[in-house]
Amino acid sequence: MSVHPAAWMAWAACAGVVAFTTTDPFYLGLLVAIAWFVYATCRVAGPTARSFRVFAIGGLLAMAIRTALVFLGTVDASNVAFAALEGARLAALLIVFGTFNAVTDPFGVVRLAPRRFHEPALAAALALSIAPRTIAGAGRVREAQQLRGIRTARWRGLPALVVPVLESGMEEALTLAESMDARGHGRGPRTRYRPAHWTPGALAVTLSAVLAAGAFLSAAWTGQGGLHPSTSPLAWPAADPYLIAALAMLAVPGVLGAVGKPRA
Amino acid sequence: MRRTRRLAIALAVPALAIAPALLGAATGTEAACAAAATGAPHAALVVDTGSRTTTYCVDLGGGSVSGLRLIQLAADQYGLSYHFGFGGQAVCQLQGVGPSGGDCFGAYPDYWGYWHGTGGGWSWAGSGAASSSVTDGDVEGWSWGAGDSEATHPAPPTLAFDDVCRAAAPPASPTPRPSPAASHPPTGGGASGAQPGRPSGAQAGAQAGAQGNGASRDPTPYPEATGSDGAPRSAGARPGATNTTRSPGASSGADRASDDVVRAVATDGGSSTSSGPPAGAFAVAAAVLILGGGGAWTLRRRGKDDRA
Numbered sequence: 001m002s003v004h005p006a007a008w009m010a011w012a013a014c015a016g017v018v019a020f021t022t023t024d025p026f027y028l029g030l031l032v033a034i035a036w037f038v039y040a041t042c043r044v045a046g047p048t049a050r051s052f053r054v055f056a057i058g059g060l061l062a063m064a065i066r067t068a069l070v071f072l073g074t075v076d077a078s079n080v081a082f083a084a085l086e087g088a089r090l091a092a093l094l095i096v097f098g099t100f101n102a103v104t105d106p107f108g109v110v111r112l113a114p115r116r117f118h119e120p121a122l123a124a125a126l127a128l129s130i131a132p133r134t135i136a137g138a139g140r141v142r143e144a145q146q147l148r149g150i151r152t153a154r155w156r157g158l159p160a161l162v163v164p165v166l167e168s169g170m171e172e173a174l175t176l177a178e179s180m181d182a183r184g185h186g187r188g189p190r191t192r193y194r195p196a197h198w199t200p201g202a203l204a205v206t207l208s209a210v211l212a213a214g215a216f217l218s219a220a221w222t223g224q225g226g227l228h229p230s231t232s233p234l235a236w237p238a239a240d241p242y243l244i245a246a247l248a249m250l251a252v253p254g255v256l257g258a259v260g261k262p263r264a
Numbered sequence: 265m266r267r268t269r270r271l272a273i274a275l276a277v278p279a280l281a282i283a284p285a286l287l288g289a290a291t292g293t294e295a296a297c298a299a300a301a302t303g304a305p306h307a308a309l310v311v312d313t314g315s316r317t318t319t320y321c322v323d324l325g326g327g328s329v330s331g332l333r334l335i336q337l338a339a340d341q342y343g344l345s346y347h348f349g350f351g352g353q354a355v356c357q358l359q360g361v362g363p364s365g366g367d368c369f370g371a372y373p374d375y376w377g378y379w380h381g382t383g384g385g386w387s388w389a390g391s392g393a394a395s396s397s398v399t400d401g402d403v404e405g406w407s408w409g410a411g412d413s414e415a416t417h418p419a420p421p422t423l424a425f426d427d428v429c430r431a432a433a434p435p436a437s438p439t440p441r442p443s444p445a446a447s448h449p450p451t452g453g454g455a456s457g458a459q460p461g462r463p464s465g466a467q468a469g470a471q472a473g474a475q476g477n478g479a480s481r482d483p484t485p486y487p488e489a490t491g492s493d494g495a496p497r498s499a500g501a502r503p504g505a506t507n508t509t510r511s512p513g514a515s516s517g518a519d520r521a522s523d524d525v526v527r528a529v530a531t532d533g534g535s536s537t538s539s540g541p542p543a544g545a546f547a548v549a550a551a552v553l554i555l556g557g558g559g560a561w562t563l564r565r566r567g568k569d570d571r572a
Contacts, residue, residue, distance in 0.1 A: 023366075026544065026545055026548045027548075028309075029548065029552055030548050030551055030552060033551065033552040033556050033559075034555055036555065036556060036559045037555040037556070037559040038560045039559070040558070040559030040563045041558075041559065041562050074353075074394065076352070078348065078351075079351055079352050080344055080350035082351045082352060082366075083351070084558065117322040173363070184338065223364065227365075228365045230347050230364050231348075231351075231352060232345070232347070232348035232349075232352035233336070233339070233346070233348075236540065236541050236542060236545070237542075238542060238544070239541075239542045239543070239544025239545045239547070239548055240544060241544050241547070244544055244547055244548060244551070248551070251555065254555075254558075254559075258558065258562060
């Protein structure tokens with residue numbers, strides 16, 4: 001199932017809003033599970049699919065570092081729990097972003113921008129795609145160096161990995177900008193080869209994601225649903241059934257992807 | 265495989281780092297229990313929500329404690345409900361008054377002002393309650409209201425240590441009962457539900473650090489009693505509604521009227537709270553399992569398709 005890139009942007013933005021409004025481990029855990037499910041059912045086969053794993057590891061590291069910062073100050077169970085929950089929020093944000101990178105092509109997004117905003121959109125697409133491009137590039141370089149008998153896993157072999165990755169990253173960005181210029185991108189009227197269609201599925205993805213984000217924003221606004229569990233005293237976090245139902249809305253693209261055919 | 269091991273190490277490091285903190289919290293609690301068994305030092309805690317003032321004669325359990333720890337001890341001994349914010353470094357909520365989130369200035373300009381008793385009055389605390397030191401005979405005050413200085417923030421009613429801790433009549437009833445002024449919120453606590461008289465060392469559990477369990481439940485050194493009937497006299501009044509000294513724009517932080525002071529009764533450490541996960545937690549756990557399994561199954565199936 002192919003979903004319009006704009007619908008994916010809406011999904012990622014709304015999932016990010018949800019992650020940002022809460023530190024409740026129940027909601028965050030469910031959000032991460034949903035991101036994993038959506039990744040598994042909707043990922044585009046190719047090198048960028050790896051970005052989910054990279055962002056998941058990065059998220060766990062961020063959580064560990066955020067928690068470890070507590071040990072610079074007063075240490076008790078409340079402080080540790082508070083920092084771990086803040087870190088979990090950061091990890092959930094990163095994992096949602098990893099899912100977004102794995103399920104859609106960031107350059108599909110730049111095509112959607114109106115002509116007048118071509119340059120900022122191109123810059124945004126380059127910035128958005130830096131992580132997946134670097135990850136894909138690192139995979140290619142590592143494979144090539146292994147074929148040459150260079151071990152890139154060691155510290156000493158690190159330059160053999162990093163230098164080509166940086167170089168190819170620069171080159172790719174330049175090539176992209178030049179090729180878009182050469183094709184008159186942003187100047188004349190545009191024709192589309194394989195245009196992305198706005199399907200009912202894309203509409204469902206967008207609406208359900210907006211619904212989920214709206215539920216969490218209104219809960220944050222009114223202070224209900226226990227979005228920020230008490231860590232001092234330590235108490236069981238809330239698990240509001242309405243907010244759980246709202247979170248489940250974010251799994252809609254995963255359900256659509258599971259029943260649809262896998263993409264080529 | 266090696267990557268998995270590296271990840272495991274990365275996760276194990278913070279876990280190992282946390283472990284001594286939890287252990288330290290637990291053992292520290294047991295030490296406090298042992299010290300509290302004999303005639304222990306006490307401090308007076310005065311909590312003024314604006315409509316009602318409650319006093320607590322808190323058993324310090326040996327040595328000096330921080331202002332925050334004093335509140336935790338009052339919660340254990342009298343069931344004072346509280347909530348700390350800013351990473352557990354500040355007081356957000358006392359007796360259900362104040363913001364419930366992590367931002368203790370969520371209801372600004374109203375917030376909990378922190379005072380030290382000077383014998384005949386109050387002085388505005390110059391440092392936070394996390395770093396203050398409370399010793400035997402000290403008086404600590406918390407008042408809800410607006411104002412950023414000693415001159416503008418309403419001070420609690422003038423009360424000396426003896427008013428709170430020594431001038432008490434014998435308990436009206438021999439068994440401790442929960443004070444109406446100090447009930448836990450339904451979701452708060454996760455308390456251990458220990459019975460009075462039980463060896464309190466048994467409570468040193470996983471939540472010991474945050475709960476600050478383990479102070480003596482023995483009220484005999486300083487017997488407590490309520491006023492005439494034990495009920496708050498102006499219960500239900502909103503802050504500022506009945507108290508004449510709280511008129512907005514009052515030039516000085518005059519002490520509030522002390523005619524509605526309620527003395528807290530020693531109570532079992534929060535047996536009224538429900539401990540255990542909320543019902544929705546099981547729905548979340550089931551959903552996580554289904555989504556995780558469904559995702560893994562999809563990946564496996566697609567992986568076979570790709571190879572085929």
